[in-house]
Amino acid sequence: MTSTSVVTSSSRICFNSVCNDLKSERPRKGWQLRTGELAELCDRCASIYDEGRFCDAFHLNASGWRTCESCGKRVHCGCIVSAYAFALLDAGGILCIACSRKNAVLGPNSSWPPSLLFNSSLPERFKDCSAKGWSQLTGSGPAPWRQAPGLFNSSTSQPELHSRVPYEVDLSTGIDRLNVSERLSIPSLEKKKNEDFPERLMNGPLKPSAHDIHENGNTGINCEEQHTSCLTKPQLPSLKEDSSNPPFGLAVPYTSIDEANGQMGVSGTHLRPNPQPSLAKQFHSNPHNGLDSSGETQMRNGRPRPDGRGRNQLFPRYWPRFTDQDLQQISADSNSIITPLFEKMLSASDAGRIGRLVLPKKCAEAYFPPISQPEGLPLKVQDSKGKEWIFQFRFWPNNNSRMYVLEGVTPCIQNMQLQAGDVVTFSRLEPGGKLVMGFRKASAASASEQENEAKNSNGVSTHGDAELADPSSWSKVDKSGYIAKEALGTKVAVPRKRKNSVLGSKSKRLRIDNEDMIELKLTWEEAQGLLRPPPNHVANVVSIEGFEFEEYEDAPVLGKPTIFATDKSGEKIQWAQCEDCFKWRRLPSDVLLPSKWTCSSNSWDPERSSCSATQELTAEELENLLPHCNLAASKKMKAAKQESENVDALEGLDTLANLAILGEGGVLPASQATTKHPRHRPGCSCIVCIQPPSGKGPKHKQTCTCNVCQTVKRRFRTLMLRREKKQSQKEADATRKKQQPSLPDKVVDDEPLPCTTSAGNSSLNPEKVVSENLDDDTNRLKSSSSPFKGQIDLNIQPEREEELSPGSDSGGTMRLLQDATDKYHRQQSILSSSGNSNIEVTQTQPGSGTELGKINSSIDLRASHRDADMDHPAIFPIKTFAPTSATVISEMLPMQNGGRS
């Protein structure tokens, strides 16, 4: 850029027409003129210009003032000086530079002819380009990216759009302005400028290395080329092919060149960061543009690509969705400019040991150097930490087409600790054209992606249709993406079409293999609380591979988590917490609350329809209830407690806890198994794997002293003790009522069944119990029959209730169930009478089910069953409450097994 400086006029008068001051002997430079020269200003004007106040000072009364769509600031858009001070929004309107940067919006400038932005070393191009360039740039051309900032942006307002565009890390001054000016300049002038440009670049601080320029030719300089590329150019030849090339590292010429029409250009411009907003960004954003024209592609290759199809449009799924953080992460150098190229969610294969990362064809052809031989060429890629990796960029012939892959990515993937479902991003770092590989973890990515998708989809997608972002599990898991969203919070991706397209269809396996299993597990838990059958519907229970799942005919309803219980009179009720005051309000059990509920909505209890009303529940009562409510919390607690225990025990405890929490290990355990143990792994010592699948094989006997059994026993004991203590203390009355004094049952049960007693009502929190000391009271354990025997049973065989498991189960049950006991008792009675043991009350009650409710219910049922065993023979041994549909699960299962059929 510096080279570009040329005195605009021989006049000694300041170039500013409204200033008649004389220039100093060493006139200061201002904006770049269309001729490529820099305006020479007097000191005063130059200072004003440097401060970005030129238009404010001299063009205040001129036309062309517009308002920033984001901040409302007035911005002059009508002169060459201000050309870089704003960004044009695709949807119309402008953003001031500040907002543009802030939002990373692609610059409006994208509309500028690339040629202007950068002078390529090849002047000729400009000719072609100029004309063409404009149309392309401005047109709706193939390049999706540029077309709409909206793509990147959230569906909402433009200002929010994040520019995926190249991110200017630094704002340098000087050069940019020049560039900007140039951009503004008319195409006809382009040529001229272009010619000058190289020099400027070279001189400029950002000037690309000779290497870059020559070899790559691209480096930043050529927006125009890209455009023109189609037309001609042999120029890039060096880039083109070949393996002969050393690791491609530096420049990713192609990309720059072709693609994006502007990308390169952009970067070029960026080379010099403008102190002011940069137009450059705009261009960056469009890198994608270039992708497309098949012509370009061919050009690059120097040979026509077989596919030719290319229209160049990258699928939205590959659109880079860089956040500022991503960009910053990538650019260690604050002065560097990052041009996001594309991203890809890692498939199981990509993340596998094979070390091959399949590249989207269009992306590969657009942003990576052209390769004519299958062997491809080594490509140097820098990760976000600055570490360089060399991958083999190659392709395989495939159906008359090519499948591009990066080989040798395993070390890098591992280094980044990436897994299937995570997203790797590719961007170009300017100056230098280095290819930078970043990543986003699935958990984080999902959220951002979702946002993006909503934006990107060009309106296509939006929430609602899609599956949950989170790869794995969610997509099909539940029909209500919303739920997932809420329940999971940031972790869970919002449903998107895009996602579906990305992972959705193709990633069934991915889901399964996906690493995020843990997250999935969490999501299940979290989601459970929110899912319930739609009103007037009863969930169906489906048994899949030994596990029972709730299946909703219609999309489950997302409701506010509540706690189900039974009041003293035996009436079923539920407790809901106000969003505002956090007080718990008593509600009818059949009420389905919205996810956001406040006292003001408490139409069932006018006296407590205000946050100012006192809470009915005492702290103690609440304590008893709460534990169940928050599965997530309980889990955490559980985890914390477990830490104190030995490793072996952990597994068993987890399992138990899960069982206890869920009421049936069904869902959770299932998910866990899926996550951690797609199958029983030989060698794995966890309580799950230790046991033969489906309860087959040798069973643990009560006298078994293996680690697992000991752990289980201990756990149960602890649970029991805990329960007893609490019960005795808090619910002495309840205990009295019960006929079995030995049992601590506090619950006010109608049912005399032992289970009930043992189950105890709910006050106890499994976690808490666990955390507490473990005392043994085998006697008690034995004495108490627990509803959960089946669950707890080491052998996982309901039949063997007599064994240890039962005892332990009972303990877990008790904790879990707690308050629900009452409810359960009632249920039991109902069941017994009706004979319909299958479905729990909770299930049957559409609105009622909060997580707790479900859980409790489930537990209770079991308990009741167990208790009842005698009474009610026909009970499901295990009941899991899966928020998701059985269908989903069924799909997942196969996946785990492995690939496609």
Add this chain to the structure above:
DNA sequence: ACGGAGCATGGTA
């Protein structure tokens, strides 16, 4: 027998 390289297959858009 094992692992890697490359091709083929099949699902999805």
Add this chain to the structure above:
DNA sequence: GTACCATGCTCCG
């Protein structure tokens, strides 16, 4: 119906 691409499968070292 075509193209893309994830993964499986086979062959070779």
